[in-house]
Amino acid sequence: MLKRIKGLRVLTLTFDNHFTREPALETIQNVIKFTGVDNKPIKLDREMMQSIYRSTLKKWSNLCYCGLYWFMESVPYAIEGNIPLIITGFSLEQRGLYTSFEIPDQTDRRRNYINIFNVLHQHFSMALKEHEPENADEILNNVFGRLKPYVQPDSKVDFYPIIIPMSNYINWSGSDTSDSLNVFRDDFKDTLKKEINWERGAESRIHTNCVIEPIKGHIETRKKFTDISLARERLSAHELSCMIRNGGLTREEGLHEMKLLGLDGTKPDILPELCDFLGITEDEFYQYVDQDIFSASPDQLEEIQKMQVALADVICFVFGIKKTTELTHLS
Numbered sequence: 001m002l003k004r005i006k007g008l009r010v011l012t013l014t015f016d017n018h019f020t021r022e023p024a025l026e027t028i029q030n031v032i033k034f035t036g037v038d039n040k041p042i043k044l045d046r047e048m049m050q051s052i053y054r055s056t057l058k059k060w061s062n063l064c065y066c067g068l069y070w071f072m073e074s075v076p077y078a079i080e081g082n083i084p085l086i087i088t089g090f091s092l093e094q095r096g097l098y099t100s101f102e103i104p105d106q107t108d109r110r111r112n113y114i115n116i117f118n119v120l121h122q123h124f125s126m127a128l129k130e131h132e133p134e135n136a137d138e139i140l141n142n143v144f145g146r147l148k149p150y151v152q153p154d155s156k157v158d159f160y161p162i163i164i165p166m167s168n169y170i171n172w173s174g175s176d177t178s179d180s181l182n183v184f185r186d187d188f189k190d191t192l193k194k195e196i197n198w199e200r201g202a203e204s205r206i207h208t209n210c211v212i213e214p215i216k217g218h219i220e221t222r223k224k225f226t227d228i229s230l231a232r233e234r235l236s237a238h239e240l241s242c243m244i245r246n247g248g249l250t251r252e253e254g255l256h257e258m259k260l261l262g263l264d265g266t267k268p269d270i271l272p273e274l275c276d277f278l279g280i281t282e283d284e285f286y287q288y289v290d291q292d293i294f295s296a297s298p299d300q301l302e303e304i305q306k307m308q309v310a311l312a313d314v315i316c317f318v319f320g321i322k323k324t325t326e327l328t329h330l331s
Contacts, residue, residue, distance in 0.1 A: 002087075003037055010035075011083065013074050016043040017066055018277070019211035042073050048139050051132040052124070054278045057288045059127035061223070064216040068120060068314070069143075071163075075113065076146040078161035086163045109160040117144065117151040119310045126307065211270050217262030218271070219289050 002008045014028055032039045044052075053063045074086050104112065121144050128136035150157045240261075244254045255264070262268045275282050294301060 003035055010037045011077065011081065012037050012039045013070065013077065014039060014041045015066060015069055015073060016041065017069075017210065017212065018043070018046060018049050019274075021211060040077065042069075044142065048135070048142060050278060051128065051135050051139055052143075054280065055127040055131040056124070057278070057285070058131045059293070060123075061219065061289050061291060061293055062216075064212055066210060066212075071116065072120065072143060072147050075161065076150060079150050079157060079159060082159065084161055086161050088163065088165050103162050103164075106158065106160060109162070110157075113160055114151045114153065116314050117147060119307075119314045120144070123307055123311055126303075212274075214260060214262030214268035214270055215274055218268050219262075221263055221265055222286075222289060 003010045012032065014025075016025065028039075031037075052065075056065065057063045070088065077083065078086055121140065124143065125136070125140055128139055132139070149155065240254045240257055240263075244251055258264045259266065271282060271285065275285050278285075280288075294304060
């Protein structure tokens, strides 16, 4: 829409984690062809994604990081192409209730980008070097190598792009209580169809078409999280509740969506396929999910706790979630 309506030159990035549903990929290609925008597909090879998923599950009881991969992939393209603006597709509910968006100046963006790189690199490094040591350095270089030169303290780069969550302007699913919201949403879908030939698939979810989503929801529910990564709320459940209250879904549709997103406490249908992809049994999966990642020696515990807080701060910055403190910096 930025190209067709605003006349801007747009580069789109598509990240495929090997678990994106085919209808979603088809829709993406349809939109690219219809609009004529440039596109860079991003897809790590299968073995690397297996190692990343397996190691982070074992170390952190988590394997959903796609919301952070885009940062590592998009920022280098923006810097190299002198692209001033990155727009993400996060919905208001993915970001949470307590969102506060502002545009930091270049100095703050530089400081924050350097810190985000350091936190993410250390987070993945701790997992990979403990559980996939033979491939760790190669994977870290593949994932972080392109961004690394631009986020060093002595880097000469003086341009860093602005990141804007699209939900700062568009409420995709609607925690708003406006009576006109559903009319707006329907009109907006009509506009998307007309302007970019977008259609929502019959089996699409509220805010994602990733097969990993029900696994993430299942882990959240099983661990009885009151927030996500110490930073966000149970956003999927909150999002569905908002949709039901605003008439976007019936209660029955919301309950069905809860099951599709793994939030109803039952084992997701996709779990056997995921375990096969990772080369682990379902018993091993639950062993990693149910572990207490904070049960470690005092030295390790301090490192883990600091990492979790730092990662939560990074998530807050990337998603545009309100924080009362600055980003936690790792030494």
